[in-house]
Amino acid sequence: MFDALTERLGGVFDKLTGRGVLSEKDVDAALREIRVALLEADVALPVVKDVVAKIRERAVGEDVIRAVAPGQQVVKIVHDALVDLLGGEGEQPGLMVEGEPPVAILMAGLQGSGKTTTSAKLAKRLQDVHKKKVLLASLDTRRPAAMEQLQQLAGQVGVGFLPIMANQRAVDIAKRAMNAGKLQGYDVVILDTAGRTSIDEDMMAEAKSIADVTRPRETLLVADALTGQDAVETAKRFHERLPLTGLVLTRMDGDGRGGAALSMRHVTGLPIKFLGVSEKPDGLDAFDAKRLAGRILGR
């Protein structure tokens, strides 16, 4: 279990066999290994520091000091701390789509993070599982063929698609989408937006205006699970500007350890609502804190 961390800690505790009691110095050595293990899993440094501090608090207790197998015990403490930080065990909050229809869901994030694909996945899920009538609308006036991409995906999953009109600004498309949603009896309107960097002032202002005029029930930050240290900066900046309600981490089907999910969750406090696990429209998993904690620790 948790091979990467167990191996690292093995070295620390091997030297202890025969002594049986953990000193504060031993705990320090273990914490150094935990720090490296978390960094290797791409957890962002400020988050690593918080996590290690939290683990120190728990580990310096007498339990560990008297433990028979201190390595195992420390691994368990780390694992449990991560599960806590990821939102704890059990059901995560689902999508909030109740309320007076049409309910808006706004998708936001960096370029290429998976917003358009995830929009289609959510539409499919809302239609198939929640029996909602869903309209997909592309507000991406920038990326070549972005609107056609969402249009084709809408066709694939069999949900509504707001017709493309040339030369309309994103905010105006958003208004048109909400209007069409109302007139045509849609329950949910999913607004896919263009990718943007968090320091592109004009684009961030645009996103804010879209949120202002559509009052989304959910504003989801879609991020790549393979993201490195930038996870903290991006999550913070999007969270400052938009009324974010949750996170979606895509490309969890890769071989990354997924530290970005922990980083983003930790700096925003937002629930991770879904994980993207394939390119296909059904490749969307519910989030499971225990599974992700295990993965970060290198299971």
Place this chain on the structure above:
Amino acid sequence: FTKRKLDAAALEELEDALIAADLGAPAAARVTERLARDRFDREVTDEEVRAALADVVSETLMPLQCDLDVTGMSPQVVVFVGVNGSGKTTTLGKIAVKLKREGRNPLLAAGDTFRAAAIEQVSVWGERAGAPVIKREIGADAAGLAFDALETAERDGHDVVLIDTAGRLQNKAELMDELRKVIRVIKKKMPEAPHHVVLVLDGTVGSNAVSQAEAFLEAANVTGVVMTKLDGTAKGGALVQVAEKFRLPIHYIGIGEGEEDLQPFSARDFSRALAGLED
């Protein structure tokens, strides 16, 4: 400037800054140690420390700074590979625009026959560049399409063929096999091709970049790297991890979504930005 001693605390701050730039803990420690060895116990300004830091990183990258050379025997074949959404198609489009401006006659191949509207996306870039695009319907065989593109290039006298491929995660064996097949078919048609296989890395990527480089090297014999999205908050230090490990030439960086947002890779500028220096 306020001078301070490069003591243990200062060095730890530096190491942290490098880790936060995605250099990875081992490389960050190595760079910091080098710095400590050279200038420990001297009074230095923050600016001086950063400059020295940039120098150490630049040492690794400088030998890898390298143009994408498509001046050889015509047609020169360039294949773009990488994980999903890294910026392959956009980079291909920017390079097409640039080549066209330089008086070259590129042909584009819409080799991503999988993702929705991938073909339309390349087509828009073809229009922007004023270059023709070879395409087939969605779901078509990507290797067959590459073969078509080479035939067309020979027939119509194109001097560069830029082949797009679908994004694929490096741990998907089936998709990596499909890429192997694309390369194999290109070779069959033209034994000296592809002249370049460019791995496109996302600037926001963390340590997974190393696993990406390893797998795409093995499957497609990558010859060079481009890193995109360096116009955001990410510093792109994963490139240093890849450089240290695989010594791959680095051609360009992407700094935006527009035609002009492609810069030849400069080891000096990249390292200075990484170290938090303006230019």
